[in-house]
Amino acid sequence: MQTRNIRINDISLDELNKHIYKFIAKANVEMDGKLEAETMVGQAKIFANDLKINNKFKNMYVYQIQDAFYEGVRDITQTYLKLNIPTFYRWVIKHKKVVDHAEHQVHRCNVNPKQVPYYHEPKNLLK
Numbered sequence: 001m002q003t004r005n006i007r008i009n010d011i012s013l014d015e016l017n018k019h020i021y022k023f024i025a026k027a028n029v030e031m032d033g034k035l036e037a038e039t040m041v042g043q044a045k046i047f048a049n050d051l052k053i054n055n056k057f058k059n060m061y062v063y064q065i066q067d068a069f070y071e072g073v074r075d076i077t078q079t080y081l082k083l084n085i086p087t088f089y090r091w092v093i094k095h096k097k098v099v100d101h102a103e104h105q106v107h108r109c110n111v112n113p114k115q116v117p118y119y120h121e122p123k124n125l126l127k
Helices: 014-032 037-053 064-071 085-107
Strands: none
Touching: 014 064, 014 085, 037 085, 064 085
């Protein structure tokens, strides 16, 4: 299984940190490229740790965090955008609401999962 398809709770902090760094670096390039590498490294460590210890994110998948960064950079409703920890939180919280709504549509409203963007079929833990 690819690492990006693993829940935040199931990945090592070091691996998560590597992914978060890539997401920050890509967002930096897509926006204005003003962040220094050292700043991005520090932000990645802090944000990866925050994702690991904050229970509301533990069941999100790594690729969902990547989607949050992708959507966040492209959100034209934001008037002032700076690449920092509060911005990353806003992006992930906003995307988590989208993911939670998708799960609600499938599990409570019986919408076909194939018709619901951002829905992720839960892992089958039994083998």
